[in-house]
Amino acid sequence: MSKPPDLMQGTLDLLLLKIIGLLPQHGWAISQRLKQVSDQELQVSDGSLYPALHKLELAGWITAEWKVGELGRRAKFYTLTRAGRRRLDHETEHWRRVSSAITRVLQLKEV
Amino acid sequence: MWRWFYAIRARLHALLGSARSDRDLNHELSFHVAMQKYANEVRGMSSAEAERRARLSLDGVQQLKERLHEQRSILWFDHLRQDVTFAIRMIFRTKVVSLAVIVTFALGIGANTAIFSLIDSVLLSPLPYDSPERIVTVEPFWTNTGLANTVSSAPDFRDWRQQNHVFHSMAFHAGREVRVVANGTPTFASVQLVTPDFFNVFGVRPTTGRLWSETEDRTPLAVVSHAWAIGQFGNVDAAIGKTIEAVGQPLEIVGVASSGFAYPGSTDIWASSSLIPLNSNRNGHNYFVVGKLKPGISLEDARGEMRDIAARLEKEHPENRFKSIAITPMRDKLTSGAQNDVVAVVRNRRRRTAHRVCQCRPFAVGARGRARS
Numbered sequence: 001m002s003k004p005p006d007l008m009q010g011t012l013d014l015l016l017l018k019i020i021g022l023l024p025q026h027g028w029a030i031s032q033r034l035k036q037v038s039d040q041e042l043q044v045s046d047g048s049l050y051p052a053l054h055k056l057e058l059a060g061w062i063t064a065e066w067k068v069g070e071l072g073r074r075a076k077f078y079t080l081t082r083a084g085r086r087r088l089d090h091e092t093e094h095w096r097r098v099s100s101a102i103t104r105v106l107q108l109k110e111v
Numbered sequence: 112m113w114r115w116f117y118a119i120r121a122r123l124h125a126l127l128g129s130a131r132s133d134r135d136l137n138h139e140l141s142f143h144v145a146m147q148k149y150a151n152e153v154r155g156m157s158s159a160e161a162e163r164r165a166r167l168s169l170d171g172v173q174q175l176k177e178r179l180h181e182q183r184s185i186l187w188f189d190h191l192r193q194d195v196t197f198a199i200r201m202i203f204r205t206k207v208v209s210l211a212v213i214v215t216f217a218l219g220i221g222a223n224t225a226i227f228s229l230i231d232s233v234l235l236s237p238l239p240y241d242s243p244e245r246i247v248t249v250e251p252f253w254t255n256t257g258l259a260n261t262v263s264s265a266p267d268f269r270d271w272r273q274q275n276h277v278f279h280s281m282a283f284h285a286g287r288e289v290r291v292v293a294n295g296t297p298t299f300a301s302v303q304l305v306t307p308d309f310f311n312v313f314g315v316r317p318t319t320g321r322l323w324s325e326t327e328d329r330t331p332l333a334v335v336s337h338a339w340a341i342g343q344f345g346n347v348d349a350a351i352g353k354t355i356e357a358v359g360q361p362l363e364i365v366g367v368a369s370s371g372f373a374y375p376g377s378t379d380i381w382a383s384s385s386l387i388p389l390n391s392n393r394n395g396h397n398y399f400v401v402g403k404l405k406p407g408i409s410l411e412d413a414r415g416e417m418r419d420i421a422a423r424l425e426k427e428h429p430e431n432r433f434k435s436i437a438i439t440p441m442r443d444k445l446t447s448g449a450q451n452d453v454v455a456v457v458r459n460r461r462r463r464t465a466h467r468v469c470q471c472r473p474f475a476v477g478a479r480g481r482a483r484s
Contacts, residue, residue: 027139028146046143047170051182058125058186060118066135070146076139083114 012044012052013061014095017080017088020062024079026069027053053078061087122190125183136179140172239371241314242403247410248444249281249400249417252437259437262396265389267424271400271436274420277413281402282309283384284375291380292356293343300339301377302357304384310334312403313374320351320366328385333362337370339379360386375399393430401441414438 019025019033030053031046056062061084069075080088125132144165151161169175202209240246249271252259263271263283272281286303293300307325315322323332333355335343340350347367354361362382373379390397404413417436424431 026142028143031143045170046147046168047175047178050140050143050169050175051179054179054182055186057121058118058183058190060114060116060121063117063121066138069142071149073142073145074138075142076135081114081117083117 011095012048013056014088014091015042015044016049016052016056017061017084017091020078021080021085021088024065024077026075026077028075030078056084060084118190122187125187136176140169140175143169144172240374242406243442244440245279245404245406246312246441247402247404247413247438248441249402250437250439251396252435253433254435255433260396261399263398263400264393264395265398266391266393267431267434268398268400270424271417271420274423275416277404277408277416278402279405280308280311281400282306282312283398283400284309284381285384285398286378289358293353298343300357300379302380302382303375303378304358304387305381306384309381309401310368312401313372314403315368315372317366318369319347320364322366323383328383330383331360331362331386332365332383333357334366334368334381335364336368336373336377336379338373340364340367355380357382358387393428410438410440 015034016030019030019037025033027046027050031044031049034042034044034049053062057064057078060081062078063081064076064078066074067077069077144162147165147168148158148161151164152158156164166172248261249263250259250261251263251267262285265283268281268283272278275281282305284303284305286301288299289302290297291300291302292298307323307328310322317334318337320334322334323330335350337347340347344350344353350364350367353364355364356362357380362380368381404410414436417438421431421435425434
């Protein structure tokens with residue numbers, strides 16, 4: 001496999017909620033954090049990051065605020081809303097259930 | 112529910128503040144490029160290369176902007192659909208609350224419509240009578256207390272009518288809902304006992320038949336309203352000559368009033384006041400007096416002469432001590448009645464003073480009657 005598989009539909013949202021939930025930050029920082037923690041395994045292009053962030057914002061899971069960031073420039077900082085926090089918990093739980101179910105299936109051995 | 116606050120704020124921002132949200136988008140992306148360029152430079156790239164790579168990392172800044180624009184409009188419709196679905200689901204989930212809200216809105220809108228219809232029909236449209244500006248109410252007024260009454264005594268009325276030179280015609284009416292037998296069927300109808308000049312005050316002409324004259328004042332004759340005649344007999348001509356029983360006696364219908372005339376309020380039947388004994392006590396205030404001024408007589412002229420008559424009566428009759436006369440254009444009277452109604456609707460409070468109740472009732476009824484027609 002030359003290229004890591006694309007992220008499952010909806011998974012990027014979960015990752016973004018998680019990262020923003022840890023610390024309110026701007027788009028570039030989110031992208032760096034994503035690359036860093038996933039060890040380059042998850043290929044999220046910066047080009048798909050912003051559409052995903054805007055979608056979450058319009059849905060009300062996250063909200064944005066303009067603050068002065070690095071280089072002394074104005075940057076758009078994203079924060080989790082309370083509903084976003086609940087959504088994150090819910091999605092995390094869902095992910096756990098699904099992934100452990102998949103793992104169980106993959107662990108089946110021939111008899 | 113805070114989610115909706117943030118969601119709606121963000122959506123409105125995207126929808127309404129289009130120019131601003133474009134500027135925000137430019138800021139956001141150029142910040143990203145600047146940061147990435149800086150990071151690339153730290154890794155040892157040349158400034159130009161660092162910038163090129165930074166732009167490339169976003170899959171092209173211009174292309175990304177277009178994608179975001181497109182997504183925004185698609186999401187807008189998508190959200191609208193979701194919101195409508197959500198709203199409908201919530202309405203059915205919280206039936207009681209939704210019903211309460213819907214009923215509240217319905218009542219609110221209904222009350223507004225009712226008030227405005229009332230104001231429109233009473234305040235804005237002219238009175239549907241002949242020379243309405245000359246029609247006035249004539250009422251007793253006590254100089255010691257400053258209070259007026261809407262009803263007068265029969266002897267006072269007789270004196271006022273006989274002694275004045277300013278009125279073209281003056282009449283009284285008194286009545287209420289009573290049992291009426293028409294076509295052999297008993298019903299309730301609003302009956303007013305009136306003096307012969309009553310129709311002259313309003314310039315009412317019969318649609319069909321005739322009105323009774325002064326010489327027939329003691330004959331049991333009746334004039335009925337257009338609407339009532341049609342309701343009871345099918346058409347106005349069929350009403351003529353019919354005998355109905357009202358106020359304890361048989362009355363022959365000789366005329367049907369012109370369409371739309373139902374003063375006071377929504378009167379169905381007018382009968383001669385001479386058919387019943389009148390209260391001859393000067394303290395028995397029971398009769399609503401209306402009059403039409405002679406052409407060219409001003410309100411002030413009329414008030415002056417009526418004050419003189421009242422002063423004379425005061426001397427002649429001890430019961431009339433402090434009793435003067437108030438003359439009010441009917442238009443103002445109806446208007447103040449409507450205002451009282453509106454105030455009553457808004458405040459939902461009963462009027463306290465007995466005198467005030469007296470003053471408002473007949474005219475409020477008149478106003479409602481007009482609003483209905």
